[in-house]
Amino acid sequence: MRYVPITADDRREMLAAIGRDSVEDLFSDIPLAVRERFHPLGLPSRSESEVASYVKRLAAENEASPLVPFLGGGIYDHYIPSVVSHVISRSEFSTAYTPYQPEISQGTLTAMFEFQTLISELTGMDIANASLYDGATALAEAALMAERVRGRGRVAVARSLFEHLRRVLGTYAWGAGIELIDVPFSSSGRLDPSGLPDDISALIVQTPNALGIVERLDGLKERIGDALLVVSAYPLALGLLEPPGAFGADVVVGEGQSLGLPMAYGGPLLGLFASRREYVRQLPGRIAGRTVDADGAVGYVMAAQTREQHIRRGRATSNICTNSALCALAATVYLASVGGEGLRAIADRNVARAHELADRLVETGRFEPAFGGPFFNEFVLRTSDDPNDLRLRLAGAGLLVAAPDDLTRLGVDRALRIAVTEKRTDEEFDRFVEVVKGGSV
Amino acid sequence: MKTIFERSRADGPTDIVTGAIDAVRPAAWIEEDLLRGEAPRIPTVSEPVVVRHYTELSKANFGVDDGLYPLGSCTMKYNPKINEVLAELPGFAELHPLVDPSLAQGALRLLAELSEHLAGIAGLPAVSLQPVAGAHGELTGLLLFRRHFEARGETSRTRILLPDSAHGTNPASASVAGFTVDEIPSDDRGMVDVEALRSTLDETVAGIMLTVPNTLGIFEERILEITEAVHAAGGLCYFDGANLNAFLGRARPGDMGADVFHFNLHKTLSTPHGGGGPGAGPIAVAGGLEAYLPVPRIVRVENGFDLEWDRPRSIGSVQSFYGNVLVAVKAFAYLLRLGDDGLREAGEIAVLNANYLQARLKETFQLPYGGLCKHEFVLSAKGLPSEITALDVAKRLIDLGIHPPTVYFPLIVREALMIEPTETETKESLDRFVDAMRQIADEAESDPDLLRSAPHVAPVRRLDQTRAARDPVLTYDLKAPRGT
Numbered sequence: 001m002r003y004v005p006i007t008a009d010d011r012r013e014m015l016a017a018i019g020r021d022s023v024e025d026l027f028s029d030i031p032l033a034v035r036e037r038f039h040p041l042g043l044p045s046r047s048e049s050e051v052a053s054y055v056k057r058l059a060a061e062n063e064a065s066p067l068v069p070f071l072g073g074g075i076y077d078h079y080i081p082s083v084v085s086h087v088i089s090r091s092e093f094s095t096a097y098t099p100y101q102p103e104i105s106q107g108t109l110t111a112m113f114e115f116q117t118l119i120s121e122l123t124g125m126d127i128a129n130a131s132l133y134d135g136a137t138a139l140a141e142a143a144l145m146a147e148r149v150r151g152r153g154r155v156a157v158a159r160s161l162f163e164h165l166r167r168v169l170g171t172y173a174w175g176a177g178i179e180l181i182d183v184p185f186s187s188s189g190r191l192d193p194s195g196l197p198d199d200i201s202a203l204i205v206q207t208p209n210a211l212g213i214v215e216r217l218d219g220l221k222e223r224i225g226d227a228l229l230v231v232s233a234y235p236l237a238l239g240l241l242e243p244p245g246a247f248g249a250d251v252v253v254g255e256g257q258s259l260g261l262p263m264a265y266g267g268p269l270l271g272l273f274a275s276r277r278e279y280v281r282q283l284p285g286r287i288a289g290r291t292v293d294a295d296g297a298v299g300y301v302m303a304a305q306t307r308e309q310h311i312r313r314g315r316a317t318s319n320i321c322t323n324s325a326l327c328a329l330a331a332t333v334y335l336a337s338v339g340g341e342g343l344r345a346i347a348d349r350n351v352a353r354a355h356e357l358a359d360r361l362v363e364t365g366r367f368e369p370a371f372g373g374p375f376f377n378e379f380v381l382r383t384s385d386d387p388n389d390l391r392l393r394l395a396g397a398g399l400l401v402a403a404p405d406d407l408t409r410l411g412v413d414r415a416l417r418i419a420v421t422e423k424r425t426d427e428e429f430d431r432f433v434e435v436v437k438g439g440s441v
Numbered sequence: 442m443k444t445i446f447e448r449s450r451a452d453g454p455t456d457i458v459t460g461a462i463d464a465v466r467p468a469a470w471i472e473e474d475l476l477r478g479e480a481p482r483i484p485t486v487s488e489p490v491v492v493r494h495y496t497e498l499s500k501a502n503f504g505v506d507d508g509l510y511p512l513g514s515c516t517m518k519y520n521p522k523i524n525e526v527l528a529e530l531p532g533f534a535e536l537h538p539l540v541d542p543s544l545a546q547g548a549l550r551l552l553a554e555l556s557e558h559l560a561g562i563a564g565l566p567a568v569s570l571q572p573v574a575g576a577h578g579e580l581t582g583l584l585l586f587r588r589h590f591e592a593r594g595e596t597s598r599t600r601i602l603l604p605d606s607a608h609g610t611n612p613a614s615a616s617v618a619g620f621t622v623d624e625i626p627s628d629d630r631g632m633v634d635v636e637a638l639r640s641t642l643d644e645t646v647a648g649i650m651l652t653v654p655n656t657l658g659i660f661e662e663r664i665l666e667i668t669e670a671v672h673a674a675g676g677l678c679y680f681d682g683a684n685l686n687a688f689l690g691r692a693r694p695g696d697m698g699a700d701v702f703h704f705n706l707h708k709t710l711s712t713p714h715g716g717g718g719p720g721a722g723p724i725a726v727a728g729g730l731e732a733y734l735p736v737p738r739i740v741r742v743e744n745g746f747d748l749e750w751d752r753p754r755s756i757g758s759v760q761s762f763y764g765n766v767l768v769a770v771k772a773f774a775y776l777l778r779l780g781d782d783g784l785r786e787a788g789e790i791a792v793l794n795a796n797y798l799q800a801r802l803k804e805t806f807q808l809p810y811g812g813l814c815k816h817e818f819v820l821s822a823k824g825l826p827s828e829i830t831a832l833d834v835a836k837r838l839i840d841l842g843i844h845p846p847t848v849y850f851p852l853i854v855r856e857a858l859m860i861e862p863t864e865t866e867t868k869e870s871l872d873r874f875v876d877a878m879r880q881i882a883d884e885a886e887s888d889p890d891l892l893r894s895a896p897h898v899a900p901v902r903r904l905d906q907t908r909a910a911r912d913p914v915l916t917y918d919l920k921a922p923r924g925t
Contacts, residue, residue, distance in 0.1 A: 002778065002779060002783050002786070003518070003519050003521060003711070003787075003864075003865050004786055004787065004790050004864050004865060005865065005866070005867045006790050006793070006794070006864070006866075006867070006868060007868075010867075010868040011793065013868070014793055014794075014796075014797040014868065015793070017797055017800050017801060018793075018796045018797055018800045019800070020796075023789050023792075023793055026789075026792050026793060026796055026813060027688075027691055027792070028813070029659075029660045029662055029812075029813050029815075030660055030688060030691065030692050031662065031664065031665055033665060033696075034664070034665070034692045034693075034696050034697050035691060035692055037564070037693070037696040038564075038690075038691060038692055038693060038696065039561070039564070039693070040561075040690070040781035040785075041558055041561040041562065041780075041781055041784075042781070043558065043776065043777070043780045043781050044780045044781075045778070045779060045780035045781075045782050045783050046777050046778055046780065047778075048523050048778065050777075051523065051527075051774050051777045051778050052523060052526070052527065052774075054777065055527045055530070055551070055770065055773065055774055055777075056527070056530060056532075057547070058532070058547035058548070058550055058551045059527075059530040059531070059532025059533055059547055059548075060532055060547065061532070061546050061547030061550065062532040062533065062536050062544065062545050062546065062547040062548050063543075063544045063545075063546070064536055064537065064540035064541070064544035064545055065531050065532045065533075065535045065536045066531075067544070069537045069540075071537045071539050071540065073539050074761065075537055075538055075539070075761075075762075077535075077537065078458075079457075079458045081457045081458065083488055083491055083492060085529075086492070087491075087492070087495040087496075087499075089525070090495075090496070090499040091504050091505070091506040091507075091520075091713075092499040092500065092502040092503070092504045092506070092507060093498075093499055093502060093504070093715070093716050094504065094520070094525075094713045094715055094716070095504030095505035095506050095507075095517075095520050095713045095714065096502050096503060096504040096505075096714065096715075096716045097510075097512060097515050097517060097714040097716065097717060098714075098716070098717040099716070099717070100512070100847070101503075101835065101836075101839065101844065101845050102901075102904045102906075103836065103839055103896050103899040103900070103901055103902070103903065103904060104501075104502065104503040104839050104844065104896075104899055104900070105501075105502055105503065105716075106442050106498070106501035106502065106900050106901055107498035107499050107500070107501045107502030107716075108502055108716040108717065110442045110444060110498050110501070111495075111498060111716075113444065113915070113916070113917065114444050114445050114446070114917070116915055116916050117444075117446065117916040117917040117919065118483060120916045121481050121482055121483060121919055122481055126916075127915045127916060128915075128916070130717070131718070133573045133574065133577060133718075133719075133760060134573070134760055134761045135761065136758070136760060136761040137577075137759070137760065144617070164758065164761045164762065165761075167736075167757050167758040168757070168758050168759060168760065168761065170757050171584065171735075171756055171757035171758055171759055172617075172759075174584075174756070174757070175580070175584050175587065175617060175618045175619050176617065176619060177619055214471055214475060216472075216475065218474075238481070239477075239480070239481060240467055240471075240476060240477060241471070241475055241476060241477065242474070242475055242476060242477050242478075243477070255761070262534040262535060262767075263534070263535060263536060263537045263538065264533065264534055264536070264766055264767045265533060265536040265537075265538050265545065265548050265762070265763060265766040265767075266538030266761055266762025266763055266764075266766060267538075267573060267719075267760065267761070267762060267763065267764050267765040267766045267767065267768070268573070268718075268719035268765045268767060268768060269761060280913060280915070286717065287913075287915055288915070289909040289910075289913045289914055289915050290909065290914040290915075291904055291905045291906070291908045291909040291914075292904070292905055292908065293901040293902040293903060293904050293905070294894065294902040294903045294904075294905075295902050297901055297902070298442065299442060299901040299904045300442065300904075301904050301905075301906050301909045302909075303909045303910060303913045303915060304910060304913055305910070306910070308609075309576070309609040309610050309612075309613035310609040310610075310850070311609070312609075312613075313609045313612040313613060313622075314612035314613060314615065314616045314621075314622040315616070316609070316613040316616070318613065318617070319576045319579065319580055319610050319613035319614040319616070319617050320574070320576055320577075321574065321575065321576045321609075321610050322573075322574035322575060322576065322705075322707065322714075322717060322718040322719070322720040322722075323574070323717055323718040323719075324715075324718045324719045325715050325716040325717030325718045325719075326713075326715030326716055326717075326718065326719060327715075327718070327719060329716065332445075333491065333495060335483055336445045336483070336486060336491050336494070336495075337455065337457055337488065337491050338454075338455055338457060338458060338483075339451075339454060339455055339483050339484060339485030339486065340480040340481040340482055340483035340484070340485070341453070341454030341455075341480045341485055342454040342455040342456075342457065342458065342459070342485065343480065343481060343483065344454075344477070344480040344481070345454050345458075345459045346458050346459055347467075348465035348467060349458075349459050349465070351465070351467050351470060351471070352465045352467075355469075355470055374470050374471040374472065374475075375470070376471075395541070395544075400537065400540060400544075402539045403539075403541065422458060422459060
């Protein structure tokens with residue numbers, strides 16, 4: 001019945017082998033008082049077709065999914081090559097667990113090693129781990145790591161972080177007793193480091209930041225002494241941008257969703273974590289390493305495990321166990337499929353198309369750029385119209401932009417943040433411009 | 442194994458995503474010194490090469506679909522295929538997290554209904570789906586503890602108590618949440634030593650973390666006494682839900698005194714483990730902790746569902762958005778499919794299967810803590826002839842087509858082999874496992890070197906873990922000559 005293949009005959013034979021009269025007997029060790037309080041859910045069993053039809057109906061009720069997203073804010077509508085879902089659907093990958101037995105987990109472990117190599121290359125760092133939950137927890141883990149190695153109790157954080165990153169960082173920092181100090185942005189939209197405090201464990205900067213602006217990372221490392229420079233980066237943009245490692249970053253984290261993962265209403269996501277080699281014993285999470293087998297053949301195992309909770313327990317570098325392995329595999333296949341030149345071409349397409357739409361919107365006379373700094377594929381425009389009203393009119397034409405509330409909380413009023421990926425078409429641009437001009441669509 | 446970096450390379454960039462490459466000069470918009478001089482050194486390979494490479498890698502893996510995977514504490518049950526189909530529906534997969542909630546009513550309804558079902562299973566009133574792994578649920582729950590004691594001005598409560606059989610994530614999570622950890626010994630039956638617990642309870646104790654049944658697969662008979670004692674001392678009780686499969690449909694943590702309980706949707710509710718993730722670790726909490734739950738909360742409002750952000754006593758957020766939504770879709774489909782009868786049956790057969798294996802193996806292997814087990818049990822390889830270790834047993838099982846059990850855990854059993862068959866195995870498969878284990882015990886006597894040198898038929902022979910730890914090589918050297 002359903003997913004349980006044991007038959008009534010099997011049951012009888014097995015109970016006889018155990019020496020019990022009934023299955024009920026097997027639960028006699030649960031206190032009767034507990035068993036007596038049990039209440040079922042009132043949920044009937046359903047056939048596969050009934051379940052499919054109900055869940056499909058719920059999916060269809062998500063009116064946003066067929067609409068055109070100009071939404072960004074850390075999650076982007078990038079194209080996913082078909083080969084990605086094909087590979088990650090192979091059940092040898094998807095139904096395995098953490099590779100505790102390396103001899104029959106070489107698929108997962110080799111892919112982890114490839115992933116670490118690719119993320120190190122993209123970020124310009126020496127090493128990377130095999131993934132964390134998402135970009136937000138990766139950033140929080142970076143703050144915890146910096147505090148572990150520097151121990152000053154304070155971390156400086158750019159004000160121009162995506163709100164969800166700041167929220168999660170705030171929760172973890174409170175748990176660890178770390179004080180967060182906000183660092184403002186200037187009129188260009190870039191970090192204003194002039195008032196940076198001394199005596200910090202780390203400076204955290206995001207690029208491109210929540211205002212869409214590509215940060216200048218040069219000079220920051222020199223300013224903060226031996227504090228760690230932690231950069232949260234958009235990995236797809238790193239196809240085009242000089243990697244943070246080239247500017248002295250100690251840790252680079254990021255949200256890996258842009259590398260072959262669906263938007264998925266915000267999860268599962270993929271936390272990226274890369275660092276300089278000197279922090280290898282401080283890294284959170286799983287890491288694969290190369291070794292040899294008894295015959296001298298190359299193979300891969302989980303490396304540096306003495307950092308981890310299953311060995312070090314209360315003194316581990318992190319509590320993480322389950323991570324985002326299958327999402328990391330998706331990112332690996334994505335990067336292997338597009339290659340370095342292909343990734344740069346995609347990033348080029350993003351930056352070009354975003355500027356094309358921004359220019360067209362500014363030409364309408366209804367918008368002007370909110371900041372002077374350069375942007376990648378996401379930009380903030382100030383508008384003479386009511387941004388919420390405009391947003392609703394755009395939604396009426398099937399185009400989605402984010403509510404401006406988070407910009408307002410950053411002190412940026414009457415503005416919208418608009419993201420453009422390689423998937424956006426000329427027709428969608430035309431429609432956008434028409435709505436802005438107030439024409440009918 | 443070869444990496445993708447050593448495979449045949451193709452000419453020029455691929456056109457999968459962008460079609461013809463535009464002549465774009467990003468320097469028109471971004472300062473030139475912020476741009477890469479060269480593209481990332483990721484080789485270009487053709488699609489057939491990509492597919493062959495990852496197909497080859499997949500064949501060097503072992504998943505639940507390949508055979509028995511009795512990895513204790515991980516509940517490697519069958520992952521129904523309908524769950525995968527439903528999670529790929531564009532209505533969920535192509536939904537951006539920042540859309541207006543009015544346009545995501547189906548997803549919010551699913552998440553709300555799943556939350557209500559999970560609350561019902563836990564016997565606790567409120568659920569957050571935001572934590573995305575068991576350890577993440579632990580951390581979230583312990584942060585709720587902290588908020589609770591802060592609100593009461595009881596900041597001296599800094600200690601978390603743990604049985605010595607606890608999962609490693611428990612003490613690690615307690616540390617990340619800012620607590621110190623004290624171990625409570627187990628008694629000679631493998632249960633919490635209640636007298637030792639009582640003697641350490643005072644106003645410095647924030648709470649206890651319990652796994653029920655515990656990691657030996659034993660149900661704490663005195664569970665009500667334990668939680669009452671902790672509550673009487675002003676502490677809170679955290680229940681690690683890794684072993685929920687053992688009492689599905691028969692008991693609820695809320696009725697045992699749990700204040701916070703985490704689910705592992707990737708264990709109990711059949712979502713695939715993904716080679717290590719993504720999973721999901723929702724928590725259910727007692728009413729007194731609800732105000733502290735992460736934001737946003739998914740709430741029912743007139744005519745539908747909404748996200749509630751204005752929760753001033755909340756601990757904040759622990760994940761970017763609303764948790765692992767696609768994992769939630771799979772767990773929801775599983776719950777609907779099973780219903781109450783199916784849940785009860787799953788728990789029942791998981792326990793029957795474990796007790797059957799225990800009964801049939803206890804003559805051959807040492808069973809340090811006997812009696813009734815729940816969904817798993819722990820044997821010891823100690824006492825096998827020729828000083829054969831748990832690791833040797835594990836590696837030889839690979840030769841026999843079976844994924845090894847969890848080894849060397851829990852720490853209180855020497856040479857531990859922690860076996861959890863789950864409910865989705867046939868009796869034939871269980872009997873094959875018994876035969877394999879007995880064969881290995883015989884080989885320990887007759888041919889111990891065969892075990893010490895195992896595996897013999899895996900994609901690689903036994904790997905040198907020490908070398909990887911001593912001199913870690915963690916990335917491929919992209920500067921090195923690549924395959925042609």
